[in-house]
Amino acid sequence: MRISVIGAGYVGLVTGACLAELGHVVHCTDNDSAKIAVLESGKLPIYEPGLDEIVAKNRRSGRLSFSADPATAVAQGDVIFICVGTPPLPNGDADLSSIDRVAQMIAAEAKSDKLVVEKSTVPAQTGQQLKRVLEIYGRGRGIRFHVASNPEFLREGTAVGDFLHPDRIVVGVDDETAEKQLREIYRPLLDQNFACPLHNGSCPHSNQPTWLVTTINSAELIKHASNSFLAIKISYANMVSDLAEMLGADIEQVMHGVGLDPRIGPHFFKPGLGFGGFCLPKDLQAFVRLAERHGVDFSMLREAERINHQRIESFVEKLRHSLWVLKGKKIGLLGLAFKANTDDIRFAPSIELIKRLHNEGVRVSAFDPQASEKISGQFPDLNCTADAYESANGADALLIVTEWPEFRDLDWKRIHQIMARPLVLDGRNLLSAEEMRALGFEYQSVGRPRVAQAMPTTSA
Numbered sequence: 001m002r003i004s005v006i007g008a009g010y011v012g013l014v015t016g017a018c019l020a021e022l023g024h025v026v027h028c029t030d031n032d033s034a035k036i037a038v039l040e041s042g043k044l045p046i047y048e049p050g051l052d053e054i055v056a057k058n059r060r061s062g063r064l065s066f067s068a069d070p071a072t073a074v075a076q077g078d079v080i081f082i083c084v085g086t087p088p089l090p091n092g093d094a095d096l097s098s099i100d101r102v103a104q105m106i107a108a109e110a111k112s113d114k115l116v117v118e119k120s121t122v123p124a125q126t127g128q129q130l131k132r133v134l135e136i137y138g139r140g141r142g143i144r145f146h147v148a149s150n151p152e153f154l155r156e157g158t159a160v161g162d163f164l165h166p167d168r169i170v171v172g173v174d175d176e177t178a179e180k181q182l183r184e185i186y187r188p189l190l191d192q193n194f195a196c197p198l199h200n201g202s203c204p205h206s207n208q209p210t211w212l213v214t215t216i217n218s219a220e221l222i223k224h225a226s227n228s229f230l231a232i233k234i235s236y237a238n239m240v241s242d243l244a245e246m247l248g249a250d251i252e253q254v255m256h257g258v259g260l261d262p263r264i265g266p267h268f269f270k271p272g273l274g275f276g277g278f279c280l281p282k283d284l285q286a287f288v289r290l291a292e293r294h295g296v297d298f299s300m301l302r303e304a305e306r307i308n309h310q311r312i313e314s315f316v317e318k319l320r321h322s323l324w325v326l327k328g329k330k331i332g333l334l335g336l337a338f339k340a341n342t343d344d345i346r347f348a349p350s351i352e353l354i355k356r357l358h359n360e361g362v363r364v365s366a367f368d369p370q371a372s373e374k375i376s377g378q379f380p381d382l383n384c385t386a387d388a389y390e391s392a393n394g395a396d397a398l399l400i401v402t403e404w405p406e407f408r409d410l411d412w413k414r415i416h417q418i419m420a421r422p423l424v425l426d427g428r429n430l431l432s433a434e435e436m437r438a439l440g441f442e443y444q445s446v447g448r449p450r451v452a453q454a455m456p457t458t459s460a
């Protein structure tokens with residue numbers, strides 16, 4: 001099928017490249033011409049594992065193209081996916097002005113019938129507004145606009161795999177044509193008859209996704225309700241972890257035990273510095289605002305948000321407790337991205353942490369395998385080092401902020417030698433407490449006992 005994708009950010013680029021990989025002819029556009037220039041030069045404006053190969057391969061085959069010209073995109077696609085940003089407004093509402101602008105542009109440029117699909121995360125009832133804008137601004141030209149909601153459930157860092165092996169494909173539609181077109185687009189995934197580029201064609205994941213057809217309003221709500229539930233799970237784990245720490249229990253054991261109940265499930269129970277990124281924090285806020293506007297009490301979500309904000313505060317207090325005086329100390333930070341395997345720092349816990357440490361008069365030197373360049377835009381004076389050892393050198397404490405797996409494999413003996421004080425605060429429970437203590441570190445993590453427990457749990 002001929003598809004256009006408007007917005008070439010994390011969602012749009014992955015969506016466009018993967019749809020091309022499934023055999024469609026895809027044109028991606030973005031109003032950031034610098035981003036398009038990067039893409040046309042054969043590079044990627046973001047770091048997302050596996051995406052570069054798929055983009056390169058599909059550009060070579062001619063199935064994937066880019067331009068900064070929205071009119072070309074509207075002309076080329078029978079189906080147009082809107083993947084523009086919906087950032088938070090100061091009051092927490094989602095800013096839908098980009099969607100509005102794109103809808104008006106599609107209405108003005110379309111010369112044939114179009115299916116317009118919202119992929120951007122939007123509050124319920126946006127689809128209705130989208131349809132109205134298309135009809136009003138495109139009136140009198142005999143063009144039919146179909147609208148659908150097709151929320152994405154991609155996680156940054158594993159977005160390509162998530163797209164090609166989804167658990168569910170949710171399509172919110174109000175007519176059969178839209179459903180048929182979307183089914184055709186996703187047919188290779190539904191029939192499982194495509195060669196997965198991630199596994200050289202012999203993919204171990206053969207689960208057939210659930211094809212869920214709903215109303216547009218319901219599809220929009222599914223997306224917000226999913227992200228908010230994930231946020232609640234994380235905040236719940238963080239809340240219990242505070243108590244576990246007080247009682248000398250081990251949160252990893254506790255949440256493992258809780259998650260063994262299939263009604264609860266094991267995922268999104270990792271305590272630490274809390275959830276960041278451009279999805280969970282803003283979607284939670286927008287969901288609360290939506291509920292408030294309709295007079296529904298969503299204080300449960302407010303509480304999840306409050307617990308999340310409080311993570312940084314309690315981490316800094318832990319640091320103060322160990323170091324006594326923070327002013328003038330040198331602190332190394334390992335990890336800046338909001339999670340591993342991405343260069344994204346939007347709403348990353350590292351940002352709040354750096355602000356807090358700077359306010360305390362701490363000298364911060366930070367290392368991240370991918371995100372250093374992006375953080376410099378936010379903190380031009382931050383000392384970003386070339387590797388983890390440089391951050392640790394002469395430091396009074398080293399803080400693990402992002403769970404990059406490679407931090408596990410650092411030469412921790414060497415780090416012990418080069419630190420002014422061998423204190424490690426692990427905000428992601430990445431390292432083994434026993435191993436760190438055996439190496440002579442003062443080591444603290446989140447929700448785990450300070451002294452190792454003699455009896456590990458084993459599953460029968």
Ligand code: UGA
Nearest residue numbers: 152153154155156234268269270274275276277279338339
């Ligand atoms: C999230 C959802 O997981 C996706 O399903 C959704 O499609 C996406 O938002 C979106 O709306 O676009 P993402 O923001 O990429 O994906 O990141 P997550 O993997 O959800 O992690 C979010 C944050 O929660 C990270 O800061 C992570 O470190 C933190 N987290 C995650 C925890 O603190 N504990 C956990 O157990 C899991």
